[in-house]
Structure formats: structure tokens, C-alpha cells
Amino acid sequence: MRNITTLNIYPVKSCQAQTLKEFNVLLEGPEGDRQWMVVDDDSEFLTQRKYPKLATIQVNWSDAGLSLGVGKQFFVVPRENKFLRKISATIWGSTVEVALEPDLVSQAVSQFLGISCRLVRSGPFTVRDPMVRFPDSLPVLLLNTKSLEDLNSRLEIPVGIDRFRGNIIFEGEAGYEEDTWNRIRIGEVTFSKPKKAGRCSIVTIDQKSGEARGPEPLKTLAGYRREGKQVNFGVLWVPENNGRVRAGDTVNVLS
Structure with a gap:
């Protein structure tokens, strides 16, 4: 069913996540x-x-x-x-x-x-292209728990999905199926213009202790998820409209 399991915002860039049951999605990303x-x-x-x-x-x-x-x-x-x-x-x-x-x-x-x-x-006076506040690139990061399961099957020590700092986390039907989508709808919001999320050393940092834990999982990801200079995990999306997204909503693949 591709149901949403977790919704996160990161009010301060690079600081702790805040998990919500629902949030408003604006054109520049989840509110807050x-x-x-x-x-x-x-x-x-x-x-x-x-x-x-x-x-x-x-x-x-x-x-x-x-x-x-x-x-x-x-x-x-x-x-x-x-x-x-x-x-x-x-x-x-x-x-x-x-x-x-x-x-x-x-x-x-x-x-x-x-x-x-x-x-x-940030505020109304903060202008970036594309229209975002302080994320690295696009407004919304979607993660698939099935993709994480595949990654963890390759690791000696499994990692949590919090390493990847996603906004919308869903239970997929297959690992990495999200890579193939062009347009989706979740709750009241349609998303398009997908971009695979290139990963950096942040995924090696324990998000609870703030300590680096060696080269994994980035080292393993680089072995099978590298495309050019980028090691990908998750997909970034651009909202087409404002609307509400709730935990339990379904990811509907439009194209």
C-alpha cells in the first residue's frame, strides 16, 4: 500500500528531527x-x-x-x-x-x-532558487523503508533511517522503487521534478549521540548506489501545491 510511516521536520538545519503525525506542505517544503x-x-x-x-x-x-x-x-x-x-x-x-x-x-x-x-x-526576505529555505537543494526528501532494509542486509551493523534525515518516510513495495517515479501524490499534495538524493558523511553520524561511527553506511552505499560522483539514497521532490500530509496516507504513483 506504500503507507506513510513517519513525518519529520528539522526546524534548525543539521539539528535534531521533530516527528509529527501530520504537517502542512508549502511550495518551499514542510511548514517549519x-x-x-x-x-x-x-x-x-x-x-x-x-x-x-x-x-x-x-x-x-x-x-x-x-x-x-x-x-x-x-x-x-x-x-x-x-x-x-x-x-x-x-x-x-x-x-x-x-x-x-x-x-x-x-x-x-x-x-x-x-x-x-x-x-x-529565514523569512519572506530570504530568497533562494529553487524556492526553499535552508535545505541543501530541493524541498522534500522521501525515504523508503524497504530500501533501508536492503542496505541493512549488506551491513554488519544495521543503521536507523534517521541517519538519512528524511521528511516523509513510507513502507514501499520494493527497495529503490522510488528511483523510477516521476510524479506522485501524498494526501493533498502532488510532488514532481524528482532528484535522487546524493549522500555525504552525515549518514555516518549517530543522530542521537552526535558521534561519527566510521565509514558506514556510506562505504557500502558507494559500492552499489554510486552514479557518477554521487552516492544516492532517497529522492528529493518539489511540491506542486500547498496541502496537508498525514502519517498513514498512501504514496500514489501518478507516473
């Missing part, structure tokens, strides 16, 4: 997903690739705003704040306008990571 990111003193974005401890920063996004657990410190950032100072930041070579969150939060993140950095948020 990757609305914030951490940047260094040069306003360059930071990720788990270099700072794996980001994975352990606790997040909860709600109508009240963003709750952050940074080590033993906890903060609440309002959902909207018109008075934040705007700066320019860089993400994957693109310069975007962002808003600086209060110094107190940034100081806590800096102390936790051991590097001077700042928490910034």
Missing part, C-alpha cells in the same frame, strides 16, 4: 522545516559534516515558536519577530538575507560547539 540555521563569523552555514554535535541540539517547533535545548540550557525563540537585525549569509554558494536571533541563544550554541557562531532564521 529548516527555517533556522547556524552560521559562523563569516556568515557561512554550518552542518554536521564538520560539527556533528549539532545533531544533539534539541528542537521543538510549535505555534508558540522554536524551543531549543542546547546542552543543559533551554531557550524559546518566538515564531515571529519583526525587530531582528538582518544580515547576509551564505549557503551552498548562494547569498541570502537572514535575521539574527538574540545573542543569548547564539552564545549558548557557540559554547556548545566550541566555535563562535550565530543562530539565524
